[in-house]
Amino acid sequence: MRRSRAFVPTTKEAPSDATLPSHKFLLRGGFINSQGAGLYNFMPLGKIVLEKIRAIVKEELDLAGSQEVQLSFVTPIGLWERSGRSETMGKEMLRIKDRHASEFVLSPTNEEAMVEMVKNRVTSYKDLPLNLYQINTKFRDEARPRYGLMRGREFLMKDGYSFHSSVEDMIREFDLMEATYKKIFTRLGLDFRVVAADSGAIGGEGSKEFHVLANSGEDTLVVCEACDYGANIETIYESEEEIDALKAKSYEEIQELSIEKRCSCGSELHFKKGIEVGHIFQLGTKYSSALEAHFNDENGRAKPFEMATFGIGVSRLVAAVIEQNHDEEGCVWTKSTAPYMLNILVSNIKDDAQNSLGEELYNRLKGAGIEVTIDDRKERFGFKMKDAELIGFPYTVIVGKELENGIVEIFDRKTKENTPVNADEVYEKITELLK
């Protein structure tokens, strides 16, 4: 990407309504812009990040044997009437009418549609298990959207559904998905916890949430420092008052609190704030029964599918990465989510030596398949530096006045360290660094 030609409208000031770091920096960095309450456009940089996350999610799911599909976003109301959710989901479902006055819903989730897709097409236990997913737009008409991409009305979500002939097999898949989700969040470079969620009638292990730990998280978690135990506070406190009191506390306050209970491993438990980015849930036969989706077992007897469901908030992850990785200056993308790994900053484009080295490096790295941008704008050093920090490229090669001495610098966005490098060795250093 040649910055002089790129559509990356960065700004010095954020709109006053942005409060969270992710919201502020994604707007200021020219990643997204607001189109209405809870509606966001992704501009080029935002789109790249979104696609990178989507690609990692897809890769790991495909490896785990899940198959990608795509369900229509607009769905007939009848589908939701059959499952009863037309009533229970109420106003969160955005209803629209076509020219024939038929009613439709913008999909908030897709259990019904997926069951309908599989129903009568998979009819034997021999064809099970089956795990299907899609990464597609969802719309939930939240009463109060907020926090930018964290709680939008329209958002990108991966939703997966699995079908089984037995509870045991469903649990096996549930565990496989837990492991797969852990791989995904690890690859994204996130500090996260898997916690037991409020499981309702289904049972203790039936629902797990994946939380990215961050000050601004909306959920309060109890986590063990020694083992990997974690739980949403909703599951460990019985009284509403206790839960509400804890929820109301900030990240700083919550860290001060001690918790009487000890983990079953004997270690101390701590409170943390988390952003829910994934949720896996053992559904059982709730939807397959309601929609009469059956298969024949070994004895030729019709049974409803045992099901589980698996979700990842893909667009929410864009925000979560920044909530966990930012500083005063802006975004600090992880290596797998950065829109570009490397930025070449030509300090003064009127300086022929700087300019030609920058261009040469850019072309060579680009040719080698490295995600690289060059800031070739007619701007001053400080301006370009601030911009690079705001956007959050992991590395910036500064081709500037040190070039007189044959030196360029490699700036590390995370540590903010400047490492001097001989200009004739910089290509090798970079390719080494980016391995």
Add this chain to the structure above:
RNA sequence: CGGGGUGUAGCUCAGUAUGGUUAGAGUACCUGGUUUGGGACCAGGGGGCCGAAGGUUCGAGUCCUUUCACCCCGACCA
């Protein structure tokens, strides 16, 4: 959905109490020049039906009515 608030230039905001020339600042943008290691400087310039509709008035950004949008607190939320 309950309570509160805000709509004026791309963005951040003055101006509205007490109606009165041609509606302001900073920033961003355009032109020219200077500058070139931490969001530069000088000069010139473009950009607004003051959210919308209606009303009061000789006259409305300012007053009244209606409406729309957005934000905040809460309730709700795979």
